[in-house]
Structure formats: C-alpha cells, structure tokens
Amino acid sequence: MEWKKCLSFLLAGLLLLIPTKVxxxxxxxxxxxxxxxxxxxxxxxxxxxxxxxxxxxxxxxxxxxxxxxxxxxxxxxxxxxxxxxxxxxxxxxxxxxxxxxxxxxxxxxxxxxxxxxxxxxxxxxxxxxxxxxxxxxxxxxxxxxxxxxxxxxxxxxxxxxxxxxxxxxxxxxxxxxxxxxxxxxxxxxxxxxxxxxxxxxxxxxxxxIRPIIETEKLRLAEQQAAFQENQQSVSRLGSLAIAAIGAILAWLFGGAWFQSRQNKRAAVKDNEKDFFVPEEKMSLPATIYFTKSSMLSSNAIAAALMDLVRKGNTKQIAEDKFELVDRQTPFTHEEILMELLFDQVGQSSSFETADVVAYTKKEATAEAYREAIASWNSEVAKEVKQQTLYSKKKGVRWFAALLAALTIVLTVFFGIYELFPLMTLALLFVLTSFSFAVFYKPLTAEGRKMREEWKQLEKTMKDLPEDTWHQLSKDEKLRAYLYLLGVESHSTDKKAQSFARAETFMHRSDSESFTLNPILLAAVFVSADTNSTAHASSSSSASFGGGAGGGGGGSGAF
Structure with a gap:
C-alpha cells in the first residue's frame, strides 16, 4: 500500500471536514x-x-x-x-x-x-x-x-x-x-x-395565551428531559461502538502494514545478488510513474524523449536537435509525445530544443503544450493500471466501506444529541475507513519485486565498480542511465552522485553513439513547464426557513 499517498488524502479529507465559509x-x-x-x-x-x-x-x-x-x-x-x-x-x-x-x-x-x-x-x-x-x-x-x-x-x-x-x-x-x-x-x-x-x-x-405558554413550557421540559436521557444512552453505547470501530481500524491498518512489510522483506531478499538492470516490463515513463511518482517531472519527459532514441523511433543528430525516424509504437503516450515535439513544436520531421522553449513562451501555444503533457501523463498512468501490479482486495475494501457507512449513522446520532467530541472522533473514523476502502490497493508480489529492483539499482549505482558496469549490454546501460535521469530531482546528494556515476560510465563507454547532455535537456523541459504554468496562472486570475411566523434573519459583512 502507498502509505504516503493515503496519508495525504486523509489529511486533505480532514481539512474538508473543518467547517468553513467562503x-x-x-x-x-x-x-x-x-x-x-x-x-x-x-x-x-x-x-x-x-x-x-x-x-x-x-x-x-x-x-x-x-x-x-x-x-x-x-x-x-x-x-x-x-x-x-x-x-x-x-x-x-x-x-x-x-x-x-x-x-x-x-x-x-x-x-x-x-x-x-x-x-x-x-x-x-x-x-x-x-x-x-x-x-x-x-x-x-x-x-x-x-x-x-x-x-x-x-x-x-x-x-x-x-x-x-x-x-x-x-x-x-x-x-x-x-x-x-x-x-x-x-x-x-x-x-x-x-x-x-x-x-x-x-x-x-x-x-x-398564558395556558398555551404553560403547555409549551411543559412540552419543552419533557422534550429536554427525554433528550438528556437519550443523550446519556447514546453516549454510553456510542462510546463502546467507537472503541470497537477504533479496534477494527487498528486491525485493518496493522494487518495491511504487516503484510506490506513481509512482502517487502521477501522482495528485498530476492534482490540480494549481483548488480543487474531490471527487465523491461513496462515503458520507461510507466516504470518511473510506478516506482517514483505519479506526477512525472520535467526530467521524466527528457528521459522519455531519450528512450525514444534508444528504441529507434527518433534520432539525436546533434546535442540540441532530434529527427523523427519511426512513429510506430505500442504506447499511446509515446505517440502523444512525438506528435507534440515533432508536429506541434517542430517541423514534422525534426525539432530543436530551443523550439520547445519558444513554443511555451507564446500564450496561444502554451496551453496546448500543457494539455498535451497532461494527456501524456494520463496515458502513462493507463499503462501502469493495465499491469497486475496492485491487488484489488475487494473483500477487505468492501468491509471498510460498510464500516464507514455504519460509522456515518453513529455520527448523525452524535450530532443530534450534541455529543460533539464523539461526533468528531466518528467523523475521523468515517474518513479513515472510507480512505482505506478507496485507496487500499497493496502491491502484488510482481509489483513489489519490480519496485524493489529499481530502488536497488538506484541505491547501488553510487558505489558501482566500473568493471561491473562494462559487463552490462548497451541496452541495459541506456535503460539504467535514462531511469536515473527520469527520477533525478537533484534533491539529494545521493541521487546526484548516482546519476553522475552513470553519466561518467556512459561517456567512457558509449560516447560515440550517445550525445545526451542531461543538464541541458532537463533544463529545456523545466523552462517549458515554467512558461506554460505561468500562462495558465495569469489566465485564471480574473475575478469572478424561518423562525416564528416565517420571520428571522442574520448578520454578515462585505
């Protein structure tokens, strides 16, 4: 289970429960x-x-x-x-x-x-x-x-x-x-x-009128007495129910955590062998999406472009210029990327990196670029979903959904009887149960193995001996190199060192056929993203009962 992602959804849901007025x-x-x-x-x-x-x-x-x-x-x-x-x-x-x-x-x-x-x-x-x-x-x-x-x-x-x-x-x-x-x-x-x-x-x-008032007083007093009696009963039974729900949720999350840890240990144990580059089971962008982040960065776009060079769909004829060779590909997201770069940005058969920056500087085309990248990201996500990387666990998720529904009923009763501390706790349990039902999709054995293999590659690249690197095939070197480019955010020294290590190996062994300047290429797509986002921000900044006898009212400000 992706715990960090679930936690973010949980926190976001809690914020939504806080009463606010616009x-x-x-x-x-x-x-x-x-x-x-x-x-x-x-x-x-x-x-x-x-x-x-x-x-x-x-x-x-x-x-x-x-x-x-x-x-x-x-x-x-x-x-x-x-x-x-x-x-x-x-x-x-x-x-x-x-x-x-x-x-x-x-x-x-x-x-x-x-x-x-x-x-x-x-x-x-x-x-x-x-x-x-x-x-x-x-x-x-x-x-x-x-x-x-x-x-x-x-x-x-x-x-x-x-x-x-x-x-x-x-x-x-x-x-x-x-x-x-x-x-x-x-x-x-x-x-x-x-x-x-x-x-x-x-x-x-x-x-x-006075008898009517006295009758109303008696009615309200009886109503209040009944309310207080029911309030005590609901409080007593509700406290037991909340404790039981809390125990069930602890069991659900504890069991999920234990199972995830066991699967991870098994996957790590399987990977305790000599350095290797994992098999190509998905496209490079899909692998990055699955192993690192569902929001693909500008580095991932650069890596996806170079992966098209590796596959022979495109050709790098200069450090800043690419030529289209073959549009045939099994992946829709690769078609989208080639159409964007060669048809929209370039001149159908080729494009230069400077064209990308110029294309996104224009407000008329910046939106088209942003929409194409969003479509590309969406199609990458579809490829990942088509794999058997996550277990659906329908039974336990339906159980969590039923638990959320039962807790909603409790929440309503707590609100009616003004048991606000219990109501707040019940709302938290509703959100927690619902989040579990929606987002609990633990990794399958295959998914866990794939994720741990790529993590292991990223980890071991820092201290990888050069002779071990030379034992890899050219395709393995390229896939390892491009994966590190795609996941690299320069946020930690460890990642930067791993990427620099691979880059050194690449230039020593394959410099004649590989002219990639990762800093330049990543900077191009970072600049393009900044330009398109700036245009999007500027275009969206424009401004845009009764009581007694039907009476009543309220107050406010402007």
Whole structure:
C-alpha cells in the first residue's frame, strides 16, 4: 500500500471536514446586544449593537430581517458612536456602509417593529425571531432584552432552541435572554407575555395565551428531559461502538502494514545478488510513474524523449536537435509525445530544443503544450493500471466501506444529541475507513519485486565498480542511465552522485553513439513547464426557513 499517498488524502479529507465559509471579508461578531422596548400601541422600538472584529479590509456590515407574518420592519437606521451610517435596502436585506482595515467596530442598528405584539384576554404576547437558520454568521455573547411599556408584575416568558432556558426576570418586569455563543444556522425564538392592561392602544383578540405558554413550557421540559436521557444512552453505547470501530481500524491498518512489510522483506531478499538492470516490463515513463511518482517531472519527459532514441523511433543528430525516424509504437503516450515535439513544436520531421522553449513562451501555444503533457501523463498512468501490479482486495475494501457507512449513522446520532467530541472522533473514523476502502490497493508480489529492483539499482549505482558496469549490454546501460535521469530531482546528494556515476560510465563507454547532455535537456523541459504554468496562472486570475411566523434573519459583512 502507498502509505504516503493515503496519508495525504486523509489529511486533505480532514481539512474538508473543518467547517468553513467562503466570505469576501474575514470577521467575527464577538458580541450582540439587542433591546426591544414595547410601546402601548404594540409597536417595538429595537436597538441592536453588533461588535465586529475584522481581519483585513472591509466595506461594511449586513443585517437580514424577515418580519413574521402580519408584522413589518420600519424606520431602519444605523449608527456608529452617534454618527449615522449609509444604509441600502433590498427587501429584507440591509447593507450598512462602514469601510476600514483590521478594526473592531460596534454598529448600532435602530428600527421599529409594527405588529409584533398580539393582545389576548389574559395577556399581550411579544413573540419574535431576531435570527433563524438563514443566519450565516456565529454570534458571540448574545443577549436579547425585552422591556414592557410600563412596570409589569405578571410576566411569563419562554425561549426556543438557542434561547431555551436562558431567560431571567429583571426589575420592573424586564426579561433578558442571555444566550452566550450562538452558532450560525440556529433558531432562537423568544416569547414574552405581559399584562394586557399595559397595551391600552392595542386591539385585543378573543381567547387566552398564558395556558398555551404553560403547555409549551411543559412540552419543552419533557422534550429536554427525554433528550438528556437519550443523550446519556447514546453516549454510553456510542462510546463502546467507537472503541470497537477504533479496534477494527487498528486491525485493518496493522494487518495491511504487516503484510506490506513481509512482502517487502521477501522482495528485498530476492534482490540480494549481483548488480543487474531490471527487465523491461513496462515503458520507461510507466516504470518511473510506478516506482517514483505519479506526477512525472520535467526530467521524466527528457528521459522519455531519450528512450525514444534508444528504441529507434527518433534520432539525436546533434546535442540540441532530434529527427523523427519511426512513429510506430505500442504506447499511446509515446505517440502523444512525438506528435507534440515533432508536429506541434517542430517541423514534422525534426525539432530543436530551443523550439520547445519558444513554443511555451507564446500564450496561444502554451496551453496546448500543457494539455498535451497532461494527456501524456494520463496515458502513462493507463499503462501502469493495465499491469497486475496492485491487488484489488475487494473483500477487505468492501468491509471498510460498510464500516464507514455504519460509522456515518453513529455520527448523525452524535450530532443530534450534541455529543460533539464523539461526533468528531466518528467523523475521523468515517474518513479513515472510507480512505482505506478507496485507496487500499497493496502491491502484488510482481509489483513489489519490480519496485524493489529499481530502488536497488538506484541505491547501488553510487558505489558501482566500473568493471561491473562494462559487463552490462548497451541496452541495459541506456535503460539504467535514462531511469536515473527520469527520477533525478537533484534533491539529494545521493541521487546526484548516482546519476553522475552513470553519466561518467556512459561517456567512457558509449560516447560515440550517445550525445545526451542531461543538464541541458532537463533544463529545456523545466523552462517549458515554467512558461506554460505561468500562462495558465495569469489566465485564471480574473475575478469572478424561518423562525416564528416565517420571520428571522442574520448578520454578515462585505
């Protein structure tokens, strides 16, 4: 199994699980204080103070206010330190203009609610959603305070969802809901009932409201008690299930690691003999792809070109010039490479290395070069896939997929019952199980043997005696030499020494038929890659529910 590749996918998946929002500006709403002062006619004068902590440039803040059915929002204004701010309204969405950079500001919003209070025979109710699931921002230290039009003594109140069990009765009948941190997407409706006599200018309705509130209180209390009981049961059983899943995953990964290590030891033992160049079971680019990296470098392109010279498809007539000899090849990726270099870059029958650099400097042709190289890389990958180098292991992978599905069910229950530490662990196990199911394809005995043989060649070239090199056939020397060229990244002294060693051998024994300058040739394709990537980067840089009665809203910035 390719553990490094799987680990990279695992880390990438973990990052995807972290909640993120794509916003034009980076900000936090650290504090929200909302005051609603009720009038005798049933209107409400609302003052909201939102504290924003901005990181970077910003142009202003937003507030979305959806009035519940039968009510309306009027006279919306915004201030900062008493200074009035410009406001633009688009139906229920308000943009408040206040630009800056890396600041903490407090914006005060003022507006009036018409129709927010309903008067019954036994009480007048203010039932309002100041935010709902449409809100896309987290609120910090949120408090909502409701003031009666005059001191009240008979007050009933209730909060839903984020507002549940957060209210307290203050002096004069004022009710304060101290919710603390409220996550984006949460509801938090509030209901407060005062004496009907405090609203003489408001027309009354038949029926009573206080029994309804008391029934709702009882329902929510029973619901909360049942929730807590279920939460404890889910926590207890879920902890056991998570422990079992963790043990199964440890068994899966441990078994895979042990099997891989055993196969590797067997392959290394088989290769403990005199130096040799492995058999040519795949093309050179496919061998490099399989043994070193699935992202073939510019060095690999240079090696692929010289491999065409080795096979007789092309001919090197000068250090910087190549001639096409024979287009016939069993590999599609070699056809693509010859078509790119001779037909697109060159003059059909020949090309010069300088032509490659010039071709990629032009924006019109740089994209064609990049697409051809991507197609070449894709066809190399197809050749590798056609080999029996990886074991499919369908049984164990389906088992891992089933484990991931079962863990997803657990994750949902943990989320419902707010068991967030267990939910996080379950998400990690889901990703781990799914990654195992998708990416676990251990090497077959043939694949392991091939990989270890080429690793052994790369390792032993550093100290290889010259007489051993001379015992190889010309074709073996070329294949060894070109493999080292293709995998060489000059990232370590050991690799550079191995390649230099082979290069010395080549020039001593085959200088008449091999005029390769690896530094020059690799530099050509590195330059071409840089040019085509630069053009690609420049071309892609252009810019491009409801709460009570259907009411609610949220906050943001721009």
């Amino acid at each position: 916003l034009a500006v980076d900000f936090e709403i650290s504090k929200v204080d909302i005051e609603a002062r009720l009038n005798e006619d049933g209107t409400a004068e609302v003052t909201e103070r939102h504290t924003y902590d901005f990181d970077g440039d910003f142009n202003g803040v937003t507030r979305e206010l959806h009035p519940k059915q039968g009510a309306s929002i009027d006279e919306f204004k915004a201030f900062e330190n008493g200074k009035r701010l410009k406001v633009e309204r688009d139906e229920n969405f308000y943009k408040i203009y206040r630009s800056g950079d890396d600041e903490t500001i407090t914006v005060e919003l003022q507006y009036q609610i018409e129709g927010g209070v309903e008067k019954f025979q036994d009480g007048a109710e203010f039932y309002w959603p100041f935010f709902d699931e449409r809100n896309e921002s987290d609120y910090g230290e949120m408090a909502i305070t409701i003031f009666p039009p005059a001191p009240a003594s008979d007050v009933t109140f209730l909060g839903y969802d984020a507002a549940y069990d957060t209210a307290s009765l203050l002096e004069g009948g004022t009710v304060s809901f101290n919710m603390g941190d409220v996550s984006a997407g949460e509801n938090g409706d509030i209901r407060v009932v005062f004496e009907p006599e405090l609203f003489p200018a408001l027309s009354g309705k038949n029926g009573t």
